[in-house]
Amino acid sequence: MPDDTRELPLAFHGSFTQQEPLPEAAIEAVANVMRSGRLHRYNLAQGEEGPVSELERAYASWQGTEYCLAVTSGGQAMQIALRACGVKPGDKILTNAFTLAPVPGAIEAVGGQSILVEINNELRLDVDDLAEKARQSGARYLLLSHMRGHLCDMDSVMRVVESAGLTLIEDCAHTMGAKWSGKRSGNFGHAACFSTQTYKHMNSGEGGFLTTDDPELAARATILSGSYMLYARHGAGPDEKEFADARLNMPNCSARMDAVRAAMLLPQLDELDANIDRWNARYDAVSQVLAEESQIAMPSRPHQESMVGSSIQFRLPWANKVDCETFLARAADRGVEVKWFGRTEPHGFTSSHHSWEYIPAQPLPKTDAIMSTLFDMRLPLTFSVEDCVVIGRILAEISRDMAPAP
Numbered sequence: 001m002p003d004d005t006r007e008l009p010l011a012f013h014g015s016f017t018q019q020e021p022l023p024e025a026a027i028e029a030v031a032n033v034m035r036s037g038r039l040h041r042y043n044l045a046q047g048e049e050g051p052v053s054e055l056e057r058a059y060a061s062w063q064g065t066e067y068c069l070a071v072t073s074g075g076q077a078m079q080i081a082l083r084a085c086g087v088k089p090g091d092k093i094l095t096n097a098f099t100l101a102p103v104p105g106a107i108e109a110v111g112g113q114s115i116l117v118e119i120n121n122e123l124r125l126d127v128d129d130l131a132e133k134a135r136q137s138g139a140r141y142l143l144l145s146h147m148r149g150h151l152c153d154m155d156s157v158m159r160v161v162e163s164a165g166l167t168l169i170e171d172c173a174h175t176m177g178a179k180w181s182g183k184r185s186g187n188f189g190h191a192a193c194f195s196t197q198t199y200k201h202m203n204s205g206e207g208g209f210l211t212t213d214d215p216e217l218a219a220r221a222t223i224l225s226g227s228y229m230l231y232a233r234h235g236a237g238p239d240e241k242e243f244a245d246a247r248l249n250m251p252n253c254s255a256r257m258d259a260v261r262a263a264m265l266l267p268q269l270d271e272l273d274a275n276i277d278r279w280n281a282r283y284d285a286v287s288q289v290l291a292e293e294s295q296i297a298m299p300s301r302p303h304q305e306s307m308v309g310s311s312i313q314f315r316l317p318w319a320n321k322v323d324c325e326t327f328l329a330r331a332a333d334r335g336v337e338v339k340w341f342g343r344t345e346p347h348g349f350t351s352s353h354h355s356w357e358y359i360p361a362q363p364l365p366k367t368d369a370i371m372s373t374l375f376d377m378r379l380p381l382t383f384s385v386e387d388c389v390v391i392g393r394i395l396a397e398i399s400r401d402m403a404p405a406p
């Protein structure tokens, strides 16, 4: 019998960046595309539909929109959506101060001016600040980012969108499959953008979708994506007559999705609903442990929201910068990889507006205060629900040990 009977501290050994393999059906479909040699979306045999077009049709039907265009990334989907909605260089575009760099990047790429809007403690857009900045700036566009899956309060957002006459584009990179009062994220605005980059809800390495119900917007987006004059070969595109204006006056941005990526995405769409349930089971497992801890503040999840818990966020409101660094290091020592949005220098992510030096600095005291103690963790499906309980317990123990006495 060892005389040291102390328990070893709980540790975790999984990888926070390891994805599940793609379904066998995806591997088979990709191999078939490669055997055919026809990798370009328009390189089709007589009468053949092709996987890109088939995917667009399937995604439009799943999402419940008229039109879907598959493109090379979520970032490209946003750039194309902005242009297709009429954004011209110099136009002001409202967007979340807390989002990932491709969002301000898309605004910058089309020559727009980003007007950053504060977030609230729930990590959603601060709708009062939105209304105020829409009024002050006279901006006519809102690129709304449902950052980290926290769907904005769509009732309040839509009231401002309507009263200020904004054109709304939704960034649904983290809310593919989420709903607000039963309506899918992405179906509130003029257009929505999705990402199929590896860390999102479907995985083609890189990739994205633009969805809309507006036929002329869809036509402009299709020409912008670089459809040459082959736009009639789209599975979920508008009627040929809708292209009358767009066909010769929209520049080609060469952002078409290829057949390989579409072939690997089609079988994943069949698994998406089941995967959403699997993510939520993992989210619930961590959040139930963390919610017991008074030193941890969890963003609340409004009853109107049905979410996709592919990542989890929490704050340590009592922590200063040194505490936050210590917390990260102690979690890492026990195998738990947490990100902290309060770092001065961007580190493995670019979600702080302070590191977007290409846009004029804007005072965002509320967002800064929230981000200074905000932590974030991915929940890949390679983790079991039991893994997630262990992860939650490790974070609970460390934060309990560090927090000042109540």
Ligand SMILES: *Cc1c(COP(=O)(O)O)cnc(C)c1O
Binding pocket: 073, 074, 075, 076, 099, 100, 102, 103, 145, 146, 147, 148, 171, 173, 174, 194, 195, 196, 197, 200, 206, 207, 208
């Ligand atoms: C990933 C992401 C995007 C799109 O990213 P791409 O890598 O260009 O597909 C957009 N918004 C947010 C918030 C994201 O995390």
